[in-house]
Amino acid sequence: MSSLFYILVFPGFLFLSFFALWVEYLDRKIYARLQNRIGPPWFQPTADFIKLLAKEDLIPRDANPTFFILAPILALTAAVTAFLYIPIWGPVSLFSFTGDVIVILYLLTIPTLCFFIGGWYSTSLYCRLGAVRTVTQLFAYEVPLLMGILSPAILANTWSLSEMVSFYSQHPWYWLINLIGFVVALVAVHGKLEKTPFDIPEAETEIVAGGFTEYSGRLLAFFRLTIDIEMIVAGALLAVVFLPFGLHSGPVIGFIGFVFKVLFMVVLFSLARTVFARLRIDQMISFCWKYLVPLALLQLLINLVLKGIIKL
């Protein structure tokens, strides 16, 4: 029974949805203030969500209705499920087990694949182009992101997120070793979240709305909610892996620390959105493979060497 409460209300679906909508407001407000504008009021993302729920779902005649409808639902489910494995208020998450770091990363890949499926089965030209771009981008950022996030796991000698947190709480200064990995993961996660400079799949001026062009109504509401929730999950994952302090001092401090860390990530995302232009897909792939992957490999190497030294 209490599991059901955890999954559906806190920190599951309801808490995550409201937090995601509020974080979207924060992102848009910061973006606007940095550009010398006023920005939306606090209830804007919630109002958008409710308005979209009330609109009609138009399914194009040539689209495959099964996949068209399944894609947003699967994406939302995967994103929410990934959140359940992240420790929020203490060192142990709700349903932790060995290997849950990899499971979280896989669960975060499912929304990307669902964007592709939704776009591809919409059959319209703009959607297909956007869908193909999403998957092309996946080839570029996935490798540095995975390497960046798994390097601290290698140092901690465990594949379980909770045990990683315990390890870093016992050795508080070890998080400095992972700084290069932090930077690499931070840049690569822009690609996963499709934020400028890597918002190529949803480039408004080139392909209208990419994979989301044909979506409307409830399905679009779910896709947008998925994007926001992904931002929180990715931010939380980065916060737990690279900034693992405060999780051992009790649930209240742990939770407040979690909120602050996620907000710090969101501020960084908004800042990046403001000062960079969008890259072209070929420039993005060459950037990721030329600069990010070597840095991630470097971090991996450092961690492997240091693990040998620490064991000694």
Place this chain on the structure above:
Amino acid sequence: MSEPEQFKIPFGPQHPALKEPESFSIALRGEKILGVDIRLGYNHRGIEKACEERTFIQDIYLIERICGICSHVHSTAYVQGVEEIAGLEVPKRALYIRSLIGELERIHSHLLWLGVAGHEIGFDTLLMYSWRDREVVMDILTLLTGNRVNYGINTIGGVRRDITPEMAKEVLTSVDKLEERTKYYIEVATQETTIINRLSGVGMLSKEDALRLGAVGPTGRASDIPRDIRKDDPYAAYAELDFNVCTDKRCDVYGRTVVRLLELMESYKIIRQILANLPEGAISVRAPRRIPAGEAVSRYEAPRGECMHYIKANGTDKPERVKVRAPTLANVQSVKQMLKDRYLADMPIVVAAIDPCFSCTDRMIEVNNLDNGESKVLDWESLHNYSIDWYKKQGIDFSRMKKRGIA
């Protein structure tokens, strides 16, 4: 292994990247562009025909509204043509005021372009900042002429409003503010890595191609063609002003950005000279209502290039023929050349780099019979009937609507 298939993607007439409707049909293979088909005419409003049914004075306001951003361009070019036919000697003060408003319009247009270019490459911050600074120019234009666009400052024989010394002082203060902001934009545009990545090497138009395709304005000047009507065929007060023609050897979108930013700095210089040397005198001469028979071609350097007007009068108070050739019509031919072997992601910025103003461009009424290649020109009545028949074939009947004339 079969060749990857190619498909045609419609870029327009309605598209978030285009501010005005125009149809570019792009043949794509993956992300590579194989070819572009351009169709113009979506913004055709029959202005040239409407000019023939209105008097010369009413036409000033109609011609001004061909385009919002280049309104002073069209109005001045038209009025210069009429004054040439009528043989009027426009007082010097009026010529200086016309040049002042023309340069202020150039500033407003280039700042708008900077914002649009930023938006097309996904850099919304540049859009917000440059449009915020553009408000300074709009306020100055409201102060001088009474409106932010469509200034209505020209009349046949001169200008309608005078400049007081207080206005001149306000203009100079604003120009100082804008110059500082423009220097910042030049610094950002030339040093920001992501902008340079998106703009360099994109939309290459070599000097030979630019000459062959007839590129005008900043598009041509960025391919090292130093053609500027203000220097080649001076009109208004430009013969007495000292300024440089900005060219650039890069031949790509980055070069066009640099040319426009440098032109902004030149405009500030010109405005300061105009206000320092503003001659005294009347602001207009009396113009007759009936213009004697004759024809004239008048050219003006719009922010986008060379704008030509041809006016034919026949002794009545209505013109016999007015023809407008906007600069975008000359530049849009080069888009095809620029997009050879480029990616889809470059399409919006390449189209935006010629600074398209399709409202200025769509002027012709020529019906091409695709089967036998013959072409004919339709007049008003037959065009009206042709459109009614076309819609009847689609099942829409307009016969219940009242035919609206001008009254």
Place this chain on the structure above:
Amino acid sequence: MRDLPGKMIWEVLVNFFKKPATKNYPVERPAMPKEFRGKLKFYPDKCIGCMLCVKDCPSNAIKIIKLGEKQFEADIDLGKCIYCGQCVDSCVKKALEITQEFELAQIDPEKLKIVFKGDKPAEAPPAAVK
């Protein structure tokens, strides 16, 4: 190694702490400059009925109707008017004036047609135009 991207970062951070550039419109109304062309105003007692304004109006927005001897009324359609001010310049007796009123929106287009009559009552019934 090229420069790091993100050249606008200082300007952007400084702007975060400045007041937004947006004017809060219905609450703060901007003052229009003197030259601003808003709604027209007609002085019936100065009009002599030369109809030059009607001839010069680009959109046929103004009509002068003769009510009696030296009495004219002006019917202006604010929906057709393009606020160019050509009628003001064409009028030889300065019977037309441009005000700075710009908030003229209406839901019913019939309300946009305004009539300027004289204040004194008509001495003879409205005569047909001779």
